[in-house]
Amino acid sequence: xxxxxxxxxxxxMRKELFAHFSSYMAKKQDMDYRISSFxxxxxxxxxxxxxxxxxxxxxxEKPDGMETxxxxxxxxxxxxxxxxxxxxxxxxxxxxxxxxxYLLKPLDAGHFRRTLDRVFRYIRQQPGEKLLVQRGGQTxxxxxxxxxxxxxxxRKIYIHQKNGEVIDYYDRMEKLKCHVDGRFFQCHRSYxxxxxxxxxxxxxxxxxCHGEKIPVSRLRERELTQALLRHMKERRDG
Numbered sequence: 001x002x003x004x005x006x007x008x009x010x011x012x013m014r015k016e017l018f019a020h021f022s023s024y025m026a027k028k029q030d031m032d033y034r035i036s037s038f039x040x041x042x043x044x045x046x047x048x049x050x051x052x053x054x055x056x057x058x059x060x061e062k063p064d065g066m067e068t069x070x071x072x073x074x075x076x077x078x079x080x081x082x083x084x085x086x087x088x089x090x091x092x093x094x095x096x097x098x099x100x101x102y103l104l105k106p107l108d109a110g111h112f113r114r115t116l117d118r119v120f121r122y123i124r125q126q127p128g129e130k131l132l133v134q135r136g137g138q139t140x141x142x143x144x145x146x147x148x149x150x151x152x153x154x155r156k157i158y159i160h161q162k163n164g165e166v167i168d169y170y171d172r173m174e175k176l177k178c179h180v181d182g183r184f185f186q187c188h189r190s191y192x193x194x195x196x197x198x199x200x201x202x203x204x205x206x207x208x209c210h211g212e213k214i215p216v217s218r219l220r221e222r223e224l225t226q227a228l229l230r231h232m233k234e235r236r237d238g
Contacts, residue, residue, distance in 0.1 A: 002033040002141060007044045007068070008057035008084060013105065017055050017084070020112045028139060041068030051079045052130070053119055055103075058085040069097040080119050131179055133159070135169045142167060144180060149214055150192040162197075185227045187216040195231040198224075 006017045014037055025033055036051070038044040041063040044054070054072075058065035069081055083094050083102040094102050100122060101115040131142045142159060151158045152173050159167040176192065177184070183195050187206050197209050201224050205213045216224055 002053070003049060003051045004033055004035045005038060005044060005047075005049070005051040005054040005079075006035060007038040007041065007054065007060075007065070009039055009060045010057070013057065013084065016107060020107060020109065021055075021116075024113060024116050032141065041065065041071075044068060045071055050077070053080045053082065055082050055084055058083050058087070066093055066097070069099070073097050080122060082115060082119065131159075133167060133169050134171075135167075140167065144183070144194070145196070147180075147184075147194050148197045148208060148210075148212075149194060150176060150184075151214075152190045183231065185224055187214070187220055187224050189217070191215060195228055198228055201225060201228075 004021065006014050006021075008014045008017065018035060018037075021035065036047070036049065038047070040060055044056075045063075045068060056065045056069060060068075063071065065083060065085075069083075072079065072081075081094075081097060081099040083099055084105060084107075085102055086105045088104065100119050103111060103115060129144055131144055131147070133140045133142055142161070146162045148160045148162055150173075151160065155170055156168050157171045157173070157176055161167065173186070173190070173192065177186065180192070184192050185195055186192050187201075191206075191214050193206055193208075193214065199207045199209050201207065201216050201221055204216060204218060204221075206216045206224070207213055
């Protein structure tokens, strides 16, 4: 599920942002999302939530939107930020906190749509905690932490999840690899495994924590062992 935040001290503007976003998401069909509303920067900062996208008003009581964004970045929050403002000159400061875009008040429907199109491209292209899977006319959000391994059969990818559910969709292995992070290792031309779930490997097989086994290419066994040791060290040190 996508987590969205709207932070603006004007109730009318919060309502307008809700309406624009809901209208945009209606065309995304079955993509699940949840919107949280905040009246000021302190409420947003104190929420402690991890948001995929934050609409952030710049001109608010202290901390204003720009300072709120700086504090979020200092905390390591990688949310996609879209500033909402009446003043164009703030665009230069927006670069400092890696904002995706800024929207001028009053909101323009076309600009809003183009901004959201850009944000969703960023989300799809950026390795991170979530994977957006396109299945026909539907989009499904899959947590990478729940993916045990991914398997390619023909033109389809099968994502095997921790809860036993398998999600299949049309895509290529090379494209999938661009959307996952360093915990995933390609142990075979048709398999991408999450190192968090690997218990060991040998004799051409990867042994997973729940006992299941998947193939590993002979040429990749040594590399997999090294990757697993590095991964374990990173988890221990980090």
